[in-house]
Amino acid sequence: MSIRILGTGSALPERAVTNEEITELVDTSDEWIRERTGIAGRHISTGETVASLASRACVLALENARKSADEVELILVATCSPENVAPCAACQVQKEIGAGNAAAFDLNAACAGFLFALHTAWAYVESGIYRNALIAGSEVLSKIVDWEDRGTCILFGDGAGAVYVEKCGDGGILGFVQHSDGNKGDVLSCVGRTLENPFFRRISEKNYLKMDGREIFSFAVRQIPKTIEEALEKAGIAVGDVELFVLHQANRRIIEGISKRLGADEVHFPTNLERVGNTSSASIPLLLDELNRKGELKPGMRLVLSGFGAGLTCGACVLEW
Numbered sequence: 463m464s465i466r467i468l469g470t471g472s473a474l475p476e477r478a479v480t481n482e483e484i485t486e487l488v489d490t491s492d493e494w495i496r497e498r499t500g501i502a503g504r505h506i507s508t509g510e511t512v513a514s515l516a517s518r519a520c521v522l523a524l525e526n527a528r529k530s531a532d533e534v535e536l537i538l539v540a541t542c543s544p545e546n547v548a549p550c551a552a553c554q555v556q557k558e559i560g561a562g563n564a565a566a567f568d569l570n571a572a573c574a575g576f577l578f579a580l581h582t583a584w585a586y587v588e589s590g591i592y593r594n595a596l597i598a599g600s601e602v603l604s605k606i607v608d609w610e611d612r613g614t615c616i617l618f619g620d621g622a623g624a625v626y627v628e629k630c631g632d633g634g635i636l637g638f639v640q641h642s643d644g645n646k647g648d649v650l651s652c653v654g655r656t657l658e659n660p661f662f663r664r665i666s667e668k669n670y671l672k673m674d675g676r677e678i679f680s681f682a683v684r685q686i687p688k689t690i691e692e693a694l695e696k697a698g699i700a701v702g703d704v705e706l707f708v709l710h711q712a713n714r715r716i717i718e719g720i721s722k723r724l725g726a727d728e729v730h731f732p733t734n735l736e737r738v739g740n741t742s743s744a745s746i747p748l749l750l751d752e753l754n755r756k757g758e759l760k761p762g763m764r765l766v767l768s769g770f771g772a773g774l775t776c777g778a779c780v781l782e783w
């Protein structure tokens with residue numbers, strides 16, 4: 463038994479921000495950003511929230527799957543930039559879309575979060591606890607990005623993507639792996655609220671995203687091909703049989719490096735980072751939704767979804783559409 467994606471949806475904030483606009487904030491250029499990352503623009507929240515973007519994406523995923531909200535048994539929202547400590551974004555989505563029969567909770571594995579949530583849903587369905595799930599990756603990273611740091615603010619965008627999955631007899635998800643390396647936690651981090659109570663006060667750290675870009679770059683190019691090969695081996699599928707690699711959209715050069723190491727032609731690696739930047743946990747479902755709506759995903763097609771992020775975390779999923 464496995465799960466199959468029956469519907470996809472996505473949502474972006476209304477405000478699109480060009481590289482030129484970023485050059486007014488930090489010492490950079492459109493040329494540098496395009497050459498080093500492939501990014502030309504991103505969408506930035508002017509009021510949209512993790513919960514509102516996730517809700518919009520979930521409604522569209524349900525419509526696409528021709529399902530109603532009250533049929534949903536589990537809602538998972540992967541995010542590392544929620545508005546609230548409580549209630550979680552998944553419960554806010556549940557309320558917003560009227561999915562009163564679902565259990566709902568959030569999950570954080572940074573940019574690999576959507577994959578970890580998909581794997582969690584698979585485990586729930588496989589064990590017979592639930593028959594379906596609505597899974598969103600949603601981020602408003604613009605509130606944790608340091609807009610004075612040119613090493614990070616050029617990269618990220620806000621947005622959400624969602625999928626509706628259901629139990630299936632054959633096909634669907636064929637193989638899955640996920641890995642974490644907490645020893646490399648400092649490579650990409652963002653502190654939350656620091657400890658402060660009547661008995662203790664810690665000097666506040668600047669709570670913005672801090673990143674060692676080169677370290678992440680080499681981690682992704684080394685680790686992702688291995689992770690993908692591991693998932694393909696589990697699924698009993700060769701690299702050459704994969705029609706599309708839907709990868710986390712962090713940097714075009716990372717995607718090129720991964721395709722070279724895998725020995726797979728770049729035509730099999732669709733991208734949307736040019737328009738949306740790195741949207742962390744939203745990145746994979748957002749791209750998947752764009753491909754789905756363009757009619758580029760055909761029944762029986764073999765796909766690999768793979769991503770990496772803070773933690774460090776990484777994962778890969780092999781599936782039949």
Ligand code: ACO
Binds near residue numbers: 713772
């Ligand atoms: N504009 C102009 N110059 C810049 C900029 C900028 N925005 N940023 C850095 N530079 C300069 C540096 O200061 C450096 O100058 P120097 O040689 O005089 O010291 C030079 O450009 C090269 O810097 P590098 O850091 O070596 O640049 P690199 O080619 O590695 O690109 C980048 C940097 C784009 C951040 C790249 O390392 C990268 O994409 N890394 C992966 C990041 C990533 O994917 N993060 C997200 C992970 S997912 C998650 O969990 C959120």
